[in-house]
Amino acid sequence: MEPELKAKIIDGFTIGKNIRANLKLEIEELKKKGCVPHLAIIQVGAREDSNSYVRMKQRAAVEAGMDFTLRKEPESITQAELLAMINKMNNDPAIHGILVQLPLPKHIDEKVITEAVDYRKDVDGFHSLNMGKLVKKDEDPLFVACTPKGCIRLLKEVGCPISGQRAVVIGRSNIVGMPVFQLLNRLDATATLCHSRTKNLGEIVKQADIVIAAVGRARMVKGEWIKDGAVVIDVGTNPVPDSTKKSGYRLVGDVEFDVAIQHASRITPVPKGVGPMTIAMLMDNLVISAKRYFEGTRAPWT
Amino acid sequence: MEPELKAKIIDGFTIGKNIRANLKLEIEELKKKGCVPHLAIIQVGAREDSNSYVRMKQRAAVEAGMDFTLRKEPESITQAELLAMINKMNNDPAIHGILVQLPLPKHIDEKVITEAVDYRKDVDGFHSLNMGKLVKKDEDPLFVACTPKGCIRLLKEVGCPISGQRAVVIGRSNIVGMPVFQLLNRLDATATLCHSRTKNLGEIVKQADIVIAAVGRARMVKGEWIKDGAVVIDVGTNPVPDSTKKSGYRLVGDVEFDVAIQHASRITPVPKGVGPMTIAMLMDNLVISAKRYFEGTRAPWT
Ligand SMILES: NC(=O)C1=CN([C@@H]2O[C@H](COP(=O)(O)OP(=O)(O)OC[C@H]3O[C@@H](n4cnc5c(N)ncnc54)[C@H](OP(=O)(O)O)[C@@H]3O)[C@@H](O)[C@H]2O)C=CC1
Ligand SMILES: NC(=O)C1=CN([C@@H]2O[C@H](COP(=O)(O)OP(=O)(O)OC[C@H]3O[C@@H](n4cnc5c(N)ncnc54)[C@H](OP(=O)(O)O)[C@@H]3O)[C@@H](O)[C@H]2O)C=CC1
Known part of the structure; x- marks a missing residue:
């Protein structure tokens, strides 16, 4: 490609890498103060695409120096069981971000699950409260x-x-x-x-x-x-x-x-x-969440 | 005005009046089944514009055959007192819509108050959850x-x-x-x-x-x-x-x-x-709320 065209290309790969490197440094500092950002992912079933997305997120979290929990559940898990698991994570003060990998099997209502994640741990930014606050002029969502x-x-x-x-x-x-x-x-x-x-x-x-x-x-x-x-x-x-x-x-x-x-x-x-x-911003959301919790700018969610 | 121009005018006055007349009939039917839509308004202070808006809403509610409660509170009410009042109305199964007349005095945080109204009684449609659901493709707000x-x-x-x-x-x-x-x-x-x-x-x-x-x-x-x-x-x-x-x-x-x-x-x-x-749609929201509660399409909020 001609150099003048090449110069137009926005290099998301390098930009993302730099963001993650900076987050890694930030996490090192946080750790010195006793705060370890912690991402928890729940994956239901074993779709090939989901496996690969979850793997990428796991790798990024670990590389950045975060704690990481993966709960891999069988397709047969009931909605009630899944809700109970989310609820436990909502109440676990060591977890700063909860991500339920979509899509979910048909017998589970994705909307119910998305809304069940505490909006203060909704690092995906899909909760209606965060969406509503994104839309409102004088408010800020906790996560985008x-x-x-x-x-x-x-x-x-x-x-x-x-x-x-x-x-x-x-x-x-x-x-x-x-x-x-x-x-x-x-x-x-x-x-x-x-x-x-x-x-x-x-x-x-x-x-x-x-x-x-x-x-x-x-x-x-x-x-x-x-x-x-x-x-x-x-x-x-x-x-x-x-x-x-x-x-x-x-x-x-x-x-x-x-x-x-x-x-x-x-x-x-x-x-x-x-x-x-996308992955870099997920890591960013985790750091935001951990800091918000640690610095006590919000009441803890327990 | 020339007739061809006049024909272009959208007569909101008559359209609104007809909507309210139809709602009145609908409310008569609801009452036969024992369901009386009930609007509660909280007004803090006595701004002239607020007085007049509240009066209009009251008149419309009464004309439509609804129950109506007005709590007029002094400017000096604290945020905590206001929250307690809202909470009581949230938990009152006879009330289907709660409206806090804005603006509020400076010592009260309007955002906190707006979010304190149960989103299932948020007939103003200002709650972040209703706003979030309005924005989401596969969801519906309870009120617009x-x-x-x-x-x-x-x-x-x-x-x-x-x-x-x-x-x-x-x-x-x-x-x-x-x-x-x-x-x-x-x-x-x-x-x-x-x-x-x-x-x-x-x-x-x-x-x-x-x-x-x-x-x-x-x-x-x-x-x-x-x-x-x-x-x-x-x-x-x-x-x-x-x-x-x-x-x-x-x-x-x-x-x-x-x-x-x-x-x-x-x-x-x-x-x-x-x-x-605006007033006609407020009455419409009240009827929607009362029906939703009465027909049990949602769990009651008590
Ligand atoms: N990290 C990443 O890089 C990510 C990439 N993606 C990619 O982004 C793309 C979009 O994803 P997602 O938003 O989830 O897709 P969806 O299928 O949910 O939405 C697609 C949207 O495109 C609109 N659309 C469909 N056909 C046309 C058309 N002919 N003209 C104009 N608009 C049209 C649809 O309109 P309507 O609403 O009317 O149906 C809909 O709003 C996909 O390729 C996906 O793989 C997604 C997420 C992350
Ligand atoms: N029942 C009824 O009939 C009702 C009538 N109203 C009336 O509607 C009007 C708007 O009310 P409301 O939405 O509360 O007003 P706001 O003052 O909250 O919002 C006004 C909006 O207009 C935008 N704006 C200001 N100047 C310009 C400009 N020069 N060019 C383009 N946009 C501009 C502002 O932009 P920015 O965001 O950049 O500041 C803002 O988004 C008022 O006259 C109000 O009285 C309101 C509610 C009910």
């Missing part, structure tokens, strides 16, 4: 969901102005699109939220100084839609067949990268763009 | 704030299509702009949220099929910004000096009405547009 937080962190790391800019978010899921929209609004961007019912998406994207794509459709955001100079954050992670790969597939984003990079001032690649930020 | 709900109801009453339409919301307050944005998104509009940091507001408004103004600045939305055929909902209620009035002022909206009506297909007047809907 990791991927959206990572998107904004990338914008900040590359010095992208946000206040007063036009932003377009494509996708409105609870875990990416909607919270990223809220964060952009909190930072005073003028944001438009697009989704599967949006008409003339190309025209709307064309007006954006900041484009965030979180759709889950390979290369659906056409490169020609990108306004010259816009900053593009591509959350999409879509496997497409690739016979040159051992796995038989490779990952591409929601954005037609090779064309978009001609127009954008900065753009994230897939992989190694947003992906590594 | 009255003014935003009234705006959407007006759109529906006049048959305005929402799904797939471009909507622009000006203003992002917790009580109007933000929830109205969320409702538009839930109904599959492609919505843009504007605020005081928005640049080129006129250009953005010009693209909208639906414009909702909730700013609080007299006639700041210029009539020429309105796209031909757009539907305009004007939430603004701004007093401007008027020596021909006994009070010395009259109320105008955020929209330059006389010019906007030339372009809009439908438009709300101020007053008698959104205003009457």
Whole structure:
């Protein structure tokens, strides 16, 4: 790739690595004071994708010097048993973050489980109370969901102005699109939220100084839609067949990268763009939680 | 006014009156089954504007055949006393909706008070849990704030299509702009949220099929910004000096009405547009709450 194009790429891999290295130092300091951040994950069943996500989180937590607990439960666990387990973790003062790996088996109501995690340990940021506080002008959530937080962190790391800019978010899921929209609004961007019912998406994207794509459709955001100079954050992670790969597939984003990079001032690649930020932000949320507990800025949850 | 312009006016006064008349019938039926919707309002101090809002709500509740409790407390009430009072109402199975009239005196934290109302009796829809559920794709809030709900109801009453339409919301307050944005998104509009940091507001408004103004600045939305055929909902209620009035002022909206009506297909007047809907939707929320309790679709909150 030509150097002037290469310079446009937002290197989420290195940014994420640096964030985690800094957190590691911070955790060392915390430990000296007797505070060890502790992440607990509950995994139900043994889906291959879940295994790999949990492994990544475990590795990151351990590398950062945190305590880590993994409860692997069989598919047959009942909702009541799962709730009891969460409740015990809610009441365990040594645990600062609880993460229930989704998806859960069909006989368990994910909404009930998500709301059962104490919102003060909700390092995923999915609890309705944290979501509600994210949306309210004069309040702050205790945690912001990791991927959206990572998107904004990338914008900040590359010095992208946000206040007063036009932003377009494509996708409105609870875990990416909607919270990223809220964060952009909190930072005073003028944001438009697009989704599967949006008409003339190309025209709307064309007006954006900041484009965030979180759709889950390979290369659906056409490169020609990108306004010259816009900053593009591509959350999409879509496997497409690739016979040159051992796995038989490779990952591409929601954005037609090779064309978009001609127009954008900065753009994230897939992989190694947003992906590594999600884990880094999870670690960040853990440190925030442990400090909040330790420094007693909140009443302990026991 | 010429008849073809007059026909464009959305008559919130009559729509609100009809809604309340229908609720009254519904309440008569509920009473036969032994369920009497009951609104409780706590008013702290005796601000003139609060007096008048509370009076309006009381009148509407009584007219509709509801039970009504008003606790008027002195400015000197402590936060702890207020919390105790709310807690008692939370636990009173005869009360279906609790409303703490805002603003509160400075020594009381409005956020703490708002969150103290049981979200199952939060007929104002301001609790973070209800706000969080409003924002989440797969959840439903127990209550939606009255003014935003009234705006959407007006759109529906006049048959305005929402799904797939471009909507622009000006203003992002917790009580109007933000929830109205969320409702538009839930109904599959492609919505843009504007605020005081928005640049080129006129250009953005010009693209909208639906414009909702909730700013609080007299006639700041210029009539020429309105796209031909757009539907305009004007939430603004701004007093401007008027020596021909006994009070010395009259109320105008955020929209330059006389010019906007030339372009809009439908438009709300101020007053008698959104205003009457707020009270009607409060009564609607009360009936929803009483039914939910009575029909046992939720566990009672005692
Ligand atoms: N760490 C990371 O890098 C992460 C990456 N991801 C990736 O991000 C992508 C999105 O994930 P997620 O938010 O969970 O996905 P969801 O499937 O939950 O949401 C997809 C959103 O895209 C919208 N959409 C679908 N089709 C279109 C279309 N043709 N035009 C415009 N919008 C459309 C949907 O609209 P509607 O609401 O109308 O259905 C929906 O809001 C995926 O590729 C996922 O793998 C996700 C999380 C973390
Ligand atoms: N029943 C009814 O009819 C009701 C009527 N109202 C009326 O609605 C109006 C809004 O009320 P409320 O939401 O409480 O007001 P707030 O003052 O809480 O919010 C006003 C919003 O307007 C935005 N704003 C201010 N100036 C501009 C500007 N120049 N351009 C674009 N946006 C701007 C602000 O932006 P920022 O966030 O950047 O500060 C803010 O988000 C008022 O007139 C009020 O009287 C309100 C409630 C009920």
